[in-house]
Amino acid sequence: MRRRTRLSHLPLNALRAFEATARHLSFTRAGLELRVTQAAVSQHVKVLEDRLGVQLFRRLPRGVALTDEGQLLLPSIVEAFGRLTETLNRFEDGHYQEVIAVGVVGTFASGWLLPRLDAFRKAYPRIDLRLFTNNNRIDIAGEGLDYAIRFGDGLWHGTEATHLMGAPFTPFCAPSLARRLSRPADLKREVLLRSYRQEEWPRWFAAAGLQSPVLKGMVFDSSITIASVAARGFGVALLPAALFQDEIRQRRLVRPFQIEVALGDYWITSLHFRRPTPAMLSFKSWLLETIAATKRSPGKQAGT
Template structure:
């Protein structure tokens, strides 16, 4: 007689709670209440006739039985996820949803996507532009381009590129008000982006031997890098550019770099994917293609 499998909901609750070591985080991940998680795990323990968790004052801990049970359950759920991914990818038109910053999408990714779609016509690419970190389990996102050090837990991170920081402006602005030396920036409006890159002007001016007060003069600050870059193209001032956002405009002649000095940023852009789906055909195709683009 075949043995009866325990409740699938109970197993999901156990795997999630054991991964997070928290009923609260498991409840958030599975979109149920903490009480529901607690009841599901309690019923699972009753079905199995063993205790899986120790409920301690300062949190949870797995019992010896729980530690012995977890690897097999985790492997089973990973196999279910991979089988589901393979099933969905077997359809002719496989959907690949990419999350990235608005500026990365508009200035770097979108100009390159037509070539990817030509190379992989069966992959239906969708781009989700957001400033928030995505939740891969909830958001329907397959992969994302993130900016940082590449140390996100639970995610495979493949380095794509780093940024160089340097001033850019329109050729017309340079013709009307020359920039022969960094000190001449005192006579221009400086364009910058808020957030993580707020200090870019100060860093570049310091490297150029200029006083920090130059960065405190006439300024325009934007929420998005693409807005600052467009303002520079329109001749509104000199933007502290990042290579990811301005290289295409430099090649097209819409912008020029008046100075040779470029600062190398310590952080970089990474393609990140959950480990359990990183090996799927569509994610592998995008990863290999983007890495080839970045190294070209």
């Protein structure tokens, strides 16, 4: 029985020669890239083939072609070199740059997190934070995320959820539209902008002591889009006031009534089996501490 080949026994130069030759399908061009002779590349590949006990290339009159075995080996070699390069690139000035990937529901990203990212960067310059926005539908494992910041009840299968902040919803509209609203029942005459969560307006009307009208018209998958449509005077939006402070301060949106309804909270979630890295712990601690500081000083500006 043939002895198994250990990865530690495979020479790095032979693996590099194989990968370069597979890309160029030429020993000569691979040699030019690696700054060695064509004969040296060919010899490195031959060493690898001998170690593995298979032929990786078919030698042709002009160039080479991968064998079935070579095609099977290539993706793993490319991935390994890619991961090695990415890791080495994280070292800067003698320090290691840690990467964390965070999926964020778009409303929280634009209304709270993005204005404070510069403060995080200054506090943790060695963390490479990568953000991916979504409409609250996300697969942490499938998308390779370390964390996901979500809106809801905190109950997502297979995840550990830590509460970030409440965000009760209340009606908002353009100032021109607000002038014709004197009592909550007046909303029944207006266009009520809706999200894919169909229970939002009925629950708000119930909190106001009213029967909800029949809802119809366009449906949006983002509170950001709904807010933009409302600011243009096309209808009334139900939004979390805490995440649209800029629009409120600039009076692009006004709040005709003070009645609020809790439809969910914001949570930071991670997979149960995911062991947090130091960078993950730093980001989560910063997030929680910054939110707590904002609650203590509501008027405090982002990044200060």
